[in-house]
Amino acid sequence: MIPEQPPESRPGLTRPYVLTGGRTRSAADLPLEAIVVTERDSLAIGAAPELRAIVELCAAPHSIVEIAAILEMHLGVVRVLVGDLTGDGILSVGATASTVLDERIRVLERLLEGVRGL
Amino acid sequence: MASDRAPAPIALKVVVAGGFGVGKTTTVGSISEIEPLTTDAAMTDVGVGVDVATLTPDKVDTTAALDFGRITFPDGIVLYLFGTPGQERFAFMWDELARGAVGAIVVADTRRLADSFPAIDFFEDLGVPFVVAVNCFDGRVLHDTADVREAVAVDPDVPVELFDARDRATVKHVLAILVERSLGLARADLVAAASGPT
Numbered sequence: 001m002i003p004e005q006p007p008e009s010r011p012g013l014t015r016p017y018v019l020t021g022g023r024t025r026s027a028a029d030l031p032l033e034a035i036v037v038t039e040r041d042s043l044a045i046g047a048a049p050e051l052r053a054i055v056e057l058c059a060a061p062h063s064i065v066e067i068a069a070i071l072e073m074h075l076g077v078v079r080v081l082v083g084d085l086t087g088d089g090i091l092s093v094g095a096t097a098s099t100v101l102d103e104r105i106r107v108l109e110r111l112l113e114g115v116r117g118l
Numbered sequence: 119m120a121s122d123r124a125p126a127p128i129a130l131k132v133v134v135a136g137g138f139g140v141g142k143t144t145t146v147g148s149i150s151e152i153e154p155l156t157t158d159a160a161m162t163d164v165g166v167g168v169d170v171a172t173l174t175p176d177k178v179d180t181t182a183a184l185d186f187g188r189i190t191f192p193d194g195i196v197l198y199l200f201g202t203p204g205q206e207r208f209a210f211m212w213d214e215l216a217r218g219a220v221g222a223i224v225v226a227d228t229r230r231l232a233d234s235f236p237a238i239d240f241f242e243d244l245g246v247p248f249v250v251a252v253n254c255f256d257g258r259v260l261h262d263t264a265d266v267r268e269a270v271a272v273d274p275d276v277p278v279e280l281f282d283a284r285d286r287a288t289v290k291h292v293l294a295i296l297v298e299r300s301l302g303l304a305r306a307d308l309v310a311a312a313s314g315p316t
Contacts, residue, residue, distance in 0.1 A: 031218060033129040033198040061126050063198060065186055069157040094126025097218040101308045107128060107195065108301040111220065114191035115294045118149070 030079045032065040035094040042090055054081060058091060127190070131198045132296065133215045135241070136225035137233025141253040141283035142201040143185050145225055148289045150187025150199060159184045159211060182211055202237070212240055221247035221300040223292055225283065228252060231269050238270055247300040249277040251292045 038058040043051055053071050064082065068075045085091040098104045134142045147154050159182050185201040200215050216222065222241050226234040234250065241248040252266055263278045272278065277295045281288035 031129070031131075032200070032214065033131040033196075035126040035129045035196060037126045063129055063188075063196070065157055065184070065198065065200075066155065066188075069155040069186075075157060075159050092126060095128045097128075097130055097220065099218075101304060101311065105301065105304045105308060107130065108220065108297060108304060110193055111130060111191070111195055111197065112294065112297045112301060114189075114193065114195060114197075115290065115297055117191075118189070118290050 030064050030082060030093060031096045032075070033063050034096050035061045035063050036067065036082055036086075037061045037092050037094065038090065039092050040090060042088075050077075051081060051085065054078070054085065055090060061094070125194075127194045127196045129196050129198065131200060131215070131219050132293065133200050133202055133212075133219050133222040133246075134225060135202045135212070135222050135234075135237035137227065137230055137237075140225045140227045140230070140233065141255075142225050144283040145223065145251075145253075145289055146185060146187040146199045146201050148284055148286045149189060149293065151190060152188050154185050154187045154201075156183050156185050158182070184211070213244075216241065216244055216246045219246060221249070221296045223296055224248055224250050226250055226252050226266065226270070227255070228266060231266065234270060238272060242272075247296065247303050249279060249292060249296045249299060252278065252280045253283045254280050255282075 036054075036058045038055050041055050041059075043055055050071070050073065054067060057067060057070060062070070064078055065075065067073070067082070068078045071078075082091055082093070086093055098107065134145050136142055143154060182203040184203070187199045189197045189199070191197070197220075202212060202215055222237070224234050224237045224241065238248070238250070240246075250266065250270055250272060252263065263280060267274075267278045270278075277299055279292050279295055281292050283289065
């Protein structure tokens with residue numbers, strides 16, 4: 001039975017929940033602000049449109065929270081799907097704040113310089 | 119594809135907290151390079167670090183609109199600014215937002231200072247660096263910072279600043295004060311770690 005959903009509809013909420021198998025947490029535990037980049041578009045032909053949309057959006061870097069806002073998908077779903085695609089090597093995820101103190105200090109120094117230069 | 123691409127930037131975040139209608143979204147919008155975006159965060163989406171099951175089992179319909187803006191710096195750092203939902207029933211989101219944050223700007227209105235207490239308590243308890251930024255609507259200053267400091271009872275080294283949420287320059291100033299504060303605390307932690315018992 002083909003779902004009665006117009007093909008041009010935006011990635012919605014119901015199908016992604018099906019896609020994630022009901023999972024709402026990703027093993028990768030991705031922070032909201034983590035920036036995602038597409039490394040190689042090697043999605044299988046016929047891959048779900050939600051996956052395709054993420055891979056296409058992240059041809060330019062976008063954070064987890066931006067992906068959710070722009071594609072109108074739930075944050076939890078985005079995390080799960082990005083986690084899967086990262087595991088497949090299709091996406092990569094950039095660094096967030098380090099818990100290692102001297103790394104944190106170096107990044108904060110760069111940030112402070114940046115803020116002062118705004 | 120694109121093996122010559124630069125690595126993804128380092129992403130940092132700042133939380134903008136405070137009572138309802140105090141100017142959080144305005145603060146974010148004043149300094150963001152993009153028109154602030156909004157996403158609905160369902161409770162189960164943001165439950166990392168929280169026992170989701172004890173909150174609302176099998177329920178995902180409690181959502182809060184999460185506003186955020188972005189600043190891209192030239193040297194590979196991107197800063198996200200998150201406006202927290204002000205209502206206390208959305209406090210479940212704060213753990214997630216605070217985790218790894220550079221720090222928090224607690225926006226306060228002198229006419230309703232008590233509205234900022236939950237945010238101040240939260241960031242104090244978690245040890246998240248924060249500044250109290252008093253939003254001077256229409257240029258009115260009803261108190262000076264010493265009065266505000268006494269009223270909110272923060273540590274003497276917590277910055278208390280007057281600003282105008284609509285004025286980019288003053289928002290930038292508050293942001294710089296916050297990053298300085300965060301950096302100062304991180305350096306102090308490093309010194310303490312180096313000199314402490316091993």
